[in-house]
Amino acid sequence: MLVDPITSMWSDRLFQGTLVVLLLAMVFTSLEYAAARVARVARKEPATVGAGAEDTTGTAVEVTEPPADASDGAGDRPTRTRSDRYGRIGVSLMILAVLLHAGSIVLRGLATYRWPLGNMYEFTSALCLMAVGAWLVLVRKHPTLRPAGVFVLTPVLLLMFLTGTVLYAEAAPVVPALQSYWIIIHVTTITLASGMMLVPGVASLLFLIKRNERPAALAAKLPGAEVLDRLAYRVTVFAFPLYTFGIITGAVWAEAAWGRFWGWDPKETVAFVAWVLYAAYLHARATAGWRSSRAAWINSAGFATIVFNLFFINMVVAGLHSYAGV
Template sequence: MLVDPITSMWSDRLFQATLVVLLIAMIFTSLEYAASRVARAPRRPAAVGAGDSGSDAEISDTPEEQDEADAPASGRTRADRYGRIGISLMILAVVLHAGSIVLRGLATYRWPLGNMYEFTSALCLMAVGAWLVLVHRHPPLRPAGVFVLTPTLLLMFITGTVLYAEAAPVVPALQSYWIIIHVTTITLASGMLLVPGVASLLFLMKRNERPATLAAKLPGAEALDRLAYRVTVLAFPLYTFGIITGAVWAEAAWGRFWGWDPKETVAFVAWVLYAAYLHARATAGWRTSRAAWINSAGFATIVFNLFFINMVVAGLHSYAGV
């Protein structure tokens, strides 16, 4: 099967443009974070009869809200302007990135998730897209965007250099309709799980106030904890479905549902960790720091599976074009 070189070239150029736009977006999100005021802990309203100066007074627990409280009536604050520019650039990056992936599929006449370059590229697209949806629903979380873009940009850079693969047909083992179901689902889930992984790490920073210079301007600890939990609740069923469809595909391709291949094993370990996190989040005494550590461990396991297992350890999944 032939590959369209012109379409492939434009796919690569759109990927490069995405990387540049995301880099500029991170600059503006960094400026927003730097310009945000330091968050202060919320105060409860004063008791009745305590005096007018303290009654009904409450301080926002997010830097965005605190910054807006002091904003001039005539316009937005600097932090807000930087943040809006950053979000606009991220939207542009998502459009360019989606175009790159679509053109990759058109150039190769197949589903564009056949190797590590394509998989990691789609994972980054999903991570940025998930963050944009969350910020649209919860704008006070926006100053934390720099911490989401940093690992995403690192992944994008590695994808475009170390993991880059020329557009080509996939090996026969991947020429199955299951690649559309299994790999797409795992990509969606893994991209979504990047966001709660970062949120849990930020929650631990905020809760422990370390490092103090970074933690001071983060959104409130409770907001970060809720973010991590809600996204994991959505991503975990997708990840579960991805593992199940992978087992079905393995039975069709290799004659067994499960063979303890290294990638299968680490994926199962990550699934256990995320199940443990959701259980801990609903268990008294484990809902805060302990649960966040488990969620962070799950995120680290997915990253380990993505890079070390795919690129170092030999197994049945070692034909991913690395």
């Protein structure tokens, strides 16, 4: 089957454009985080606590910038802080990046006349798209999370850079083993779940920083610990069934292709270890005494296992899944 070189070229250019736009989004989300002010002042009178107020106990209080869209005093126009303006620009750029990225993946499929998840380049590219898309949905529902966007974009940009350099593969047909409708079901589901898992993985790490208040300069501007903890839990609750379904469909495909449901292939084994860790996290999150730092550590370990499976197992260890190439 022939490959359309023109469509493939435009797919690559849209991918490159996505990377540039995400870099700009990273700049503005970093500026938003840096511009957010958290002043610590002493209070005098408990009844008159406010910005710059003090009480006789000398207890320190966090005072942040006025909320976005607050009145400017004249009642005419809402005022926005510098941090808020930077954040809005960053979100707008992320939306543009998602559109460009989706176009890149669609054109890749059109260029090769197949489902565009046939190798590591395509899989990791789609994973990054899902991660940014999931973050935008969360920010839409919970705007207070937006300052943490810089910590989500950091691993996404790293993955995107590796995808466009180390993992890049020319558009081409896939090997016969991947010419199955199961690639649409199994690989797509795993991609969606893995991309979403990036968000709670980052949220759990930020939760641990915020809870321990170390490093203090980093922790001071993060969203509240409870907010980060709820974010990690809710996204994992949504992504875990998708991940489970992906593993099950992978076993069904393995039986059709290789004559057995499970063969302890390295990729299968590490995927199962990640599944156990996420199941343990959800159980720990519902268990008294494990709902805070211990559960967050388990969730972080699960995310680290997925990253390990994505790179080390695919690129270093030989197995039945090695035919997808890099």
